[in-house]
Amino acid sequence: MAMSDRDDMSGLEVFFDAARAHAAEPSVALMARIDEDAQAVAAQTPAPPRPRRASLSTQLYRLLGGWPAVTGLATAAMAGVWLGISLPEGMLDGANESAYLIDVAPELAFDLAGGNF
Amino acid sequence: MPFDAMAEMPDEALLVLFANGDGAAARALNLRLTPRVMGHAYRLLGNHAEAEDVTQEAMLRLWKIAPEWRQDEAKVTTWLYRVVANLCIDLRRRARGVALESIPEPEDGRATAAEILQDAARAEALQEALDQLPDRQRQAVVLRHIEGLANPEIAEIMEITTEAVESLTARGKRALTAALSGRQEELGYGDER
Numbered sequence: 001m002a003m004s005d006r007d008d009m010s011g012l013e014v015f016f017d018a019a020r021a022h023a024a025e026p027s028v029a030l031m032a033r034i035d036e037d038a039q040a041v042a043a044q045t046p047a048p049p050r051p052r053r054a055s056l057s058t059q060l061y062r063l064l065g066g067w068p069a070v071t072g073l074a075t076a077a078m079a080g081v082w083l084g085i086s087l088p089e090g091m092l093d094g095a096n097e098s099a100y101l102i103d104v105a106p107e108l109a110f111d112l113a114g115g116n117f
Numbered sequence: 118m119p120f121d122a123m124a125e126m127p128d129e130a131l132l133v134l135f136a137n138g139d140g141a142a143a144r145a146l147n148l149r150l151t152p153r154v155m156g157h158a159y160r161l162l163g164n165h166a167e168a169e170d171v172t173q174e175a176m177l178r179l180w181k182i183a184p185e186w187r188q189d190e191a192k193v194t195t196w197l198y199r200v201v202a203n204l205c206i207d208l209r210r211r212a213r214g215v216a217l218e219s220i221p222e223p224e225d226g227r228a229t230a231a232e233i234l235q236d237a238a239r240a241e242a243l244q245e246a247l248d249q250l251p252d253r254q255r256q257a258v259v260l261r262h263i264e265g266l267a268n269p270e271i272a273e274i275m276e277i278t279t280e281a282v283e284s285l286t287a288r289g290k291r292a293l294t295a296a297l298s299g300r301q302e303e304l305g306y307g308d309e310r
Contacts, residue, residue, distance in 0.1 A: 011294055016262045018239035026151045030169050034151055034176045038135070039144035041180040044138070054276035 129186070136183040143180065146193075151176060153264075154197055161260045162195035171204045186258040191273070198260065198274045204207040206252050246296035254289035261286045 055060070064070055122203070123131060124147040131149075158168035174287045178200055179193070186193075196218035225261050247255050261282070269281045276280065 012290055015239050015243040018236045019160070019243050019263050022237050022240035023156035024165060024168055026155040026169065026172060029171060031147060031151060033173055034147050035144060037173065037177045038180045039140065042140065042143065043140060045184055055200060059244065
């Protein structure tokens, strides 16, 4: 409490102490009425909607990181498909095949050519 | 949520629980807040029956505002003190405007300080003196010196500056001192100086 309060509180503090000690108490009937009011208000107020469980696809979508990650994945998948379909012909068209063919097992090719099987 | 677990929860959290349909939260808030609201209403009104009506109305408003309550907005008690004060001021204005003569005069044959507990007599004397103060002075003095709130919170409740709160409490205390000075001997006040 500020000093200015203390300066002129010497006379009144005893009355304020008494007032705090003798506060008006609510009756049991009042407490019951207030409880009833609370129940009545709660009954009139619609309960807030419960959060619904997300579907499996939505959970997967969130797990992956939302739309930026899903967009990246879709782009990568489409690029993979395009490469798988179009690259061999496109890359080899009009070029020297030997420049692109690497024989990783020449001995096996020899054996097969020699009919040693 | 178990009722016992609510003892440590702040009022604001209990109010949100009530808004979400938790009946136990309402009971916990009722037990915790109604005595404070009732005590405050009585100090502002000086009438037990009216204080009960105001208390019920203030708590009803609390239940109704619960779904819209934002936890970061204000303390529940700050909001309640403001609602109680507004209800009390409205009630007193209506009583003054409708029928001044219908307000009961102070009882003449009341028990003397020697017949009742001296402390209770002091509380009663203070209440009588508080009843004579202007509404805003009474509210500021009660909030500061009986409810024990700090000036900034009182300023928030009364929607005025802290300087205005200090001014109101200072004037209120001067008026109380003047009103009670004539009853010092009767109330045993002189023995304690």
